[in-house]
Amino acid sequence: MQVLYKSTRGNEETVTASMAILKGLSEDGGLFVPEYIPKLDVPVEKLAQMSYQETAYEVMSRFLTDFTEEELKNCINHAYDEKFDTDLIAPLHEANGVYFLELFHGATIAFKDMALSILPHLMTTAAKKNQVKNEIVILTATSGDTGKAALAGFQDVPGTRIVVFYPKHGVSPIQEKQMVTQKGANTCVIGITGNFDDAQSAVKKMFNDKELARELDEAGYQFSSANSINIGRLVPQIVYYVYAYASLVREGKIKAGEEINVTVPTGNFGNILAAYYAKQMGLPIHKLICASNENKVLYDFFNTGIYDRKRDFILTSSPSMDILISSNLERLIYRISGENAEKCAALMQALSQGGEYTITEEMKAQLSDFYGNFCSEGETREAISATYYGSDYVIDTHTAVAAGVYQKYLRNTNDHTPTVIASTASPYKFPGSVVDAISDRYEGLEDFALVDALSALSGVKIPRAVEEIRTAPVLHDKVVDAKDMPAAVKEFLGIR
Numbered sequence: 230m231q232v233l234y235k236s237t238r239g240n241e242e243t244v245t246a247s248m249a250i251l252k253g254l255s256e257d258g259g260l261f262v263p264e265y266i267p268k269l270d271v272p273v274e275k276l277a278q279m280s281y282q283e284t285a286y287e288v289m290s291r292f293l294t295d296f297t298e299e300e301l302k303n304c305i306n307h308a309y310d311e312k313f314d315t316d317l318i319a320p321l322h323e324a325n326g327v328y329f330l331e332l333f334h335g336a337t338i339a340f341k342d343m344a345l346s347i348l349p350h351l352m353t354t355a356a357k358k359n360q361v362k363n364e365i366v367i368l369t370a371t372s373g374d375t376g377k378a379a380l381a382g383f384q385d386v387p388g389t390r391i392v393v394f395y396p397k398h399g400v401s402p403i404q405e406k407q408m409v410t411q412k413g414a415n416t417c418v419i420g421i422t423g424n425f426d427d428a429q430s431a432v433k434k435m436f437n438d439k440e441l442a443r444e445l446d447e448a449g450y451q452f453s454s455a456n457s458i459n460i461g462r463l464v465p466q467i468v469y470y471v472y473a474y475a476s477l478v479r480e481g482k483i484k485a486g487e488e489i490n491v492t493v494p495t496g497n498f499g500n501i502l503a504a505y506y507a508k509q510m511g512l513p514i515h516k517l518i519c520a521s522n523e524n525k526v527l528y529d530f531f532n533t534g535i536y537d538r539k540r541d542f543i544l545t546s547s548p549s550m551d552i553l554i555s556s557n558l559e560r561l562i563y564r565i566s567g568e569n570a571e572k573c574a575a576l577m578q579a580l581s582q583g584g585e586y587t588i589t590e591e592m593k594a595q596l597s598d599f600y601g602n603f604c605s606e607g608e609t610r611e612a613i614s615a616t617y618y619g620s621d622y623v624i625d626t627h628t629a630v631a632a633g634v635y636q637k638y639l640r641n642t643n644d645h646t647p648t649v650i651a652s653t654a655s656p657y658k659f660p661g662s663v664v665d666a667i668s669d670r671y672e673g674l675e676d677f678a679l680v681d682a683l684s685a686l687s688g689v690k691i692p693r694a695v696e697e698i699r700t701a702p703v704l705h706d707k708v709v710d711a712k713d714m715p716a717a718v719k720e721f722l723g724i725r
């Protein structure tokens with residue numbers, strides 16, 4: 230049966246999956262959600278025999294119903310290939326009594342690769358299906374991780390170009406090196422003299438600039454976004470929860486049908502929402518444990534029913550979770566409001582105007598699938614060191630937030646259901662904080678010396694993504710003022 234997509238904010242219009250991917254956001258400002266969540270009507274025993282790619286087809290074909298089998302398999306095979314450093318794509322590692330689902334084996338060693346390696350293919354296929362003749366130009370402002378993952382995903386994908394803006398003095402040295410060494414004739418990386426917000430605002434302005442859109446169209450281009458609210462990023466993320474469950478069954482760690490818990494280090498609420506959708510599809514998940522760092526808006530929300538972003542933004546050692554507006558939460562709000570778009574739109578308006586909203590008791594009662602908690606910086610360090618000294622396994626700072634929260638969950642509930650923790654980044658991406666949590670012998674080392682220290686401590690081979698940038702030549706050295714960003718985009722596209 231066909232799954233169509235509708236907006237969380239009203240507007241009765243429904244669109245096909247491919248249109249939802251092309252548009253990214255509904256015209257009324259809402260997010261696209263499936264009209265219903267399809268059931269995963271494949272026996273677990275069968276899933277347990279499948280490769281990652283086969284599992285991806287089973288899950289994604291249920292959601293992206295206007296893609297043909299050939300189109301979808303083609304996208305999957307181009308995404309989950311030797312860019313990943315293991316055939317398993319998303320392996321499980323058992324340590325300290327839990328299963329770490331390693332989502333960092335792709336090109337940029339963070340979980341964003343799981344979705345951004347397939348999004349470009351979904352997008353170009355969607356463009357063809359909908360007779361879009363223009364080349365797609367992806368515009369992204371990044372504070373570090375997303376930009377690199379998007380660059381790696383779109384690199385040399387025919388019919389696409391990608392321009393990434395980053396704050397010249399606002400990303401880590403490894404993150405900057407990762408971006409400015411990016412290969413691919415269709416990629417462009419530009420530093421800006423302002424901060425991330427300046428870059429973000431200027432990108433939003435370009436998306437809304439009608440005159441610029443006209444100039445692009447004349448030259449055969451149109452903008453699109455690789456933002457995490459695109460359903461083309463959400464759907465591929467459901468896959469690895471199903472795959473993890475099936476892997477546990479295959480390895481005899483759980484029986485088919487037995488429940489598991491899932492713990493997710495959360496920022497924009499995309500990853501944990503994918504786990505929620507997996508549960509709605511019928512995957513036996515008991516609790517969805519939402520882990521926050523010191524920016525604990527979501528913890529407060531799950532406890533009080535009040536979402537309040539009016540607070541100081543805290544810079545932590547898990548920067549990809551330093552977020553006060555979790556955009557994808559809107560899809561959950563919509564669901565627990567009884568799919569009441571008017572109610573959802575009103576709450577979102579309250580958030581953008583007054584900085585907060587409160588859900589009803591009735592809505593709150595439907596949050597029982599979730600448990601929220603948070604880790605302080607100290608608790609995050611402790612989780613890294615406890616995992617290392619307890620199991621000889623090194624986890625990154627984001628994963629550590631989840632591991633720490635899971636320990637709190639155990640103490641609070643005594644629920645010993647087998648648990649999967651989404652491990653969202655390789656420790657090699659944040660060597661400073663990780664090494665520091667394990668030992669004080671390495672103080673004052675520069676980034677690549679820390680990488681070597683980490684290799685010595687963990688015994689894990691240094692990922693290709695890190696080795697490569699050690700010696701890779703800088704290919705992008707342009708730096709502009711935020712106000713000159715449109716001109717820089719036009720120059721890259723050869724307009725005028």
Ligand SMILES: *Cc1c(COP(=O)(O)O)cnc(C)c1O
Pocket residue numbers: 339340341374457494495496497498499500501549550627653654
């Ligand atoms: C983006 C990111 C997260 C947060 O994921 P959301 O889907 O935004 O909740 C967590 N960890 C890492 C390493 C990330 O890059």
